Amino acid sequence: MYRTSALLSLSFMIIACGSPQASNNDTSKNSETPSVNHAASSNTFITLGTRGGPVAGDRRSQPSNILLTDSGNYLIDVGDGAASQLGKAKVPLRSVDSIFISHLHFDHIGGLPAIMGLRYQINAKKPLTIYGPPGTKETVDGIFAYMAPHMRVGYAVPGAPRPPTPQETTVVVEVVPGETFEVNGMTVKAVENSHFSLPEGSEAAELNKSYAYRFDLPDRSIVYTGDTGPSEAIEELARGADLLVSEMMDVPFIVDNLRRDNAKREFPAPDKVMDGVAKHLSDHHVTAKQVGEMAARAGVKEVVVTHFAGKEDAQSLEHYKADIAKGFNGEVSIASDMEKH
């Protein structure tokens, strides 16, 4: 009886969404993704969105990545448009097993409500596990509340069966930094990076954390820095990893822009505020040179820069790569959206 009911619901919801193209995306897991650059590995890390910061630009989407493996597909941060970027990558939304959130800034979680809402709308029944810092459960509870009016009406056909509620198909795990855990045979560990400056031991520091993650697959180890300043914890976490996916910011360029923009405003901020801001950017983000130093100290094999904030022209990108390579001998690239690594 339960099974029949579920089937009725499934067939109805799929039809109701009315997108035949969808079925092309939805038949297999990874077979539609093109071959990847890295050799001798059956997994693929796609930088879905590579822009640093909350202001949308015309070249890069908001931060989001998907790790495709034989045992599961994992979103790593989920900025605005993550569902659309998955579509462009031909990765079916229902194939996503878990989401790993580095921190709760909106440029990193802006796409989560859409992921959860669209999963409901296409009747995705496979449970979705959301791993994140403290506050993730409260964030997801807010999304449940946002979803309530849609869930009340469904496709507005009286008597039509409904899909399982998101409360039934969503699991939230607030990750304890430093602890190792398993996800479908993949070993995962998070550490606190240096994106937040809160007094050690304070209640604020306990409630609000920003993470880097390490993913150990049978054939490959990947470390994702999240947003961070220089961080010994990340260097330790990334020890000997195959791939370091790092944020990067051209701090002097940004500070210059900010000072110039500030001067044009009707009520410009005083210099000491701008000086404080410059210090904040230096402490909470990493320059190209610092990325190279971090990678070298960790002894990783390859660096991919994402969450990029700097000059976009080709020459500048080469300069940034050269800055990273000053301290680091391995392979270096600055990712574009939809790039496979």
Added chain:
Amino acid sequence: MYRTSALLSLSFMIIACGSPQASNNDTSKNSETPSVNHAASSNTFITLGTRGGPVAGDRRSQPSNILLTDSGNYLIDVGDGAASQLGKAKVPLRSVDSIFISHLHFDHIGGLPAIMGLRYQINAKKPLTIYGPPGTKETVDGIFAYMAPHMRVGYAVPGAPRPPTPQETTVVVEVVPGETFEVNGMTVKAVENSHFSLPEGSEAAELNKSYAYRFDLPDRSIVYTGDTGPSEAIEELARGADLLVSEMMDVPFIVDNLRRDNAKREFPAPDKVMDGVAKHLSDHHVTAKQVGEMAARAGVKEVVVTHFAGKEDAQSLEHYKADIAKGFNGEVSIASDMEKH
């Protein structure tokens, strides 16, 4: 004192987001958008996302549009990735005055949490008014709840000033169908379309509505159907409009795909369920032929199809246009993402 505090907050938040590219997008309102096709009009309707249905595809983004006018910029539906699509269109997020929501299905509101969250993160102080059907306030209250953990930490620098809360900068207006109202000198009217089938006069029908909108600007009138089946209310609303922006679905193609996909499933739905589904699609969406008939009866000058669900190849698109033109003599196009009308 208030002013100083606000300034400190503004400068700090802008810096914290750390995206110098952003400033290029954020200096003017419409001056960066290229010239548009329609003549003798100072406003532009951009189809940011043109895909029909909740499943992401590789060619079209989720439903979203922006109407740029001399007196304000207005999002019309706000699917996943709307903020990113605005970035690609070089329309600053802070320049958006209002959002008009046709109905609360997630393919039409998946991008709203990101819009609201990113506005907070970049300290956008201009009020945002969200117009929508009953349930919009509850949806937005859920987004406030989703935003709470981020708002608690901000940029995690102790003592740093915070931007105004979204509760302070967001106004929700649940629109009464049939009533005319003014937004910055633009006359707006919503009517109930036929996307929902709920018993007339029932509590469900009062709580859940799906709208089409008409926007009357000094030099141009635009009607947006939302998701709908054939609708006399829309024909009446669109009487003599310059532009009808309509959904369109190739129902037979979709039904065939759904039947084929269903047959492949481990537990296929019985035929009578599939027959019911076919009827549902026919009632709640419009074919190309029906778009043309609706446009002709309304006497509009031009039709732009968005929320497109059908075959994507060039030949099929020409066939759909020809089907629309069977009953309608005006200009017809099937929009792509980021197209200006």
